[in-house]
Amino acid sequence: MSIDFELTRRQRALKYDVREFAREVLRPAAERADAMSDAQAAFVAMKPAFEQAYMMGLATSFLPREYGGGGASNVDMVIATEELCAVDAGFATIILVNGLALLPVVWFGTERQRERWITAATGCPTMDHLGGWVVSERGGTANFDHPHPSAGIQLFAHHDKANSEYVLNGEKHWPCNAGGWDLRGADTNVCIVRTDRTRGGTQALSAVVVDRGTPGLEYEVIDKIGLRTCQNVTMRFDDVRVPEENLFAEGNGDLVVNRAFTWSAPMASAAAVGVARGAYEFALKWAKTYTGGGSSPIIAHQAVGHLLTEIAARIEAGRYMCWKAAHYLDRHDGQGHALAAMNKVYCADLMKDVVVDCMRIVGVNALDRKFGMEKFYREAIVFPLYDAGNLGMQRRKSWGVMADPAFTPDLFADDDPFAFTKSMEGYGVLGGSPADAAPPRFRTT
Template identity: 25%
Template sequence: MDLRLSDEQQMIQETVRKIMEEKVAPRATEIDEKAELPMDVVELFQENQIFSLVAPQEYGGLDGQLLTLCVAIEEVSRVCGSSSMILGNQSLGAGPIVLWGNEAQKDKYLPGIAAGEIMASFALTEPNAGSDVGGIQAKAVLKGNSYIINGNKCFITHADIADVFTVFAKVAVDGKDKITAFLVDAKTPGISIGKKERKMGLRGSSTCSMNFEEVEVPAENMLGNIGDGYRIALDCLDKGRIMTGSMAVGIAQGAMEAAIDFATTRYQFGQPISDNQGIQFMLADMATEIEVARAMIRTAAWNHDNHTPDMVKFSAMSKLYATDMVMRATTDAVQIMGGYGYCKDYPVERMMRDAKIFAIFEGANQIQRLVVARSLLK
């Protein structure tokens, strides 16, 4: 396994970093405070072909490598967690089509998703089914050549701007409910977007509830077959978890850089606070844990790109480690910056708030531990 970045990956890393520092860093505080999805960042990603990272080459994507996407996402979240959700959610939304779509479905959606002309979202969670995916209650019933979907979803990222959703619903076959995934165009009558959550962090990323009332979806929009939905959801989450981990690494990196800048220029007792070993040890631990997490994410992405049997375990382990790590790193960054770290003039209080969600979504970290333990004990 060679985890060194190729020349092209390094070029993408540098390009995304430059764009983020020039165009988004000056807006990051405002994006958080306004708590509105920054459509100018969506346009920026469109103009710079950044969405091409989420699709395979043959459908307008760049190289189709999860590793490349993770490298780019890290650069986005290093500056702005909310903006990293724009790219991350486009990848999560594209996932079911990339991994399970037939040729017609891929041809219809992926080039537009890669261009950022079609925004995609992933609608799995329901008010009574979060970690327990099998507990979803949305129903799809066959009527002629269509399925009629009824149900409620919650916490759906960017539902308010999505053009297409993968919706998970149960189809009854011989008295058994089978989770099934459908591609649903957002303009289909019967879909309504409900409450937009007011969140602790990632406030520039919208999170909405959705209602499906008699929503008619052509049968050809089914992904895979009846009953494949559970497998589709898990396959997408296995991929999404690695990406989530890379968002966490980026935020931790941004927080550490801010803490170093501060520690070397803040004087107390006649010397920079960075001259104190107590501060140096916090920075050293932070840097070490960030490198461990980055290496785990790249290992997991390599396993995903190479379809190895260890992919599921590495995906869960890397998400678990990176997303617990980012909470420690951002908390310590605030600590190093003292009262200034706690205030909004510096980015680390935003980063600490943004960091919390990563241990919750794409499968809470308790669930990641179950996945890792199962892979050890099977």
């Protein structure tokens, strides 16, 4: 059989290099930042660690070598992500959102756009380049592919042909990195916009790059309970003007969203595994040393031993599903939408429960902040909600693929290619399949 779970020599080196960085550089920075009451200050406090990660190549490793990136595989990325998130998942999010923002330019942009924005990211002299992934809105992201133009994405981009510009008006909620280190904007904000007010989400959306310092933008930092070391903002657009050449994937913004969240799904899954592993490592050490007032460490008790074996098994299962999904994306040019979504839903939900079980082993002391278990809990509850939330976008994406007549249950086991198409979108936006709810006719004024 061609199945092989052995890491290459290079991948083992990557794993332990990132682990050393996470424990020696990231941990002390994250502990200080997580305790800060000011959300923006916590984010800024991570900048020195980010600059060191940039020097190591971590912040651009996912970008193609021909544009100065590291050319890392998706399997490489999930290995590195787990190591970072065993210490701090928020910091890993800063790095991975650089990928969510910049990879769409690689996939859908022109050669000129790649030369402009990707090489700027990989050749940043200050080593602090941020890409912002600007998709989420207060009420419209989960149904971004809804057939009605008044649903889904409502950041409008009006084409001012006379001035060769697009004018953006609206609001985004939850974009990560988008405010930048100084709240004057990320270096490269990739925004999903509505370029056609008369059509639904599978025809009307596009992507546009908003450069740092563009007038008309306002950023308000969101104060989160978890992943406090990364930045999320509310981003308001008031007649924001960008050149025509900043637009790409016109009419295919829906495919940009789906592919980007397909790429990030195994990374988010590995992040969940990493957080669970961090909690497990603490709980295992605790069980081997803590007596609970008895005569021997609590690992000698059957209930604790049984629960630890279940925890370890679930982490192993989650990790290997991440590797499988990442490998499939590597093999098939990112076309693994259903498997990646299943991976994200499974690991995010399962690892949250794993962290809770680790806290049960530690007992009431898990509530004491000085032990750090509560941070694992705060981070674990984020995973089902972020990165195209499990209850909305990710499950719908798998549903749409599985509903296709050509899909078979053997598809992923046989490692067969299966391209994602627009016909697979729209499931669940009106309470059923696209065939159950034909889009209404629209009249514009």
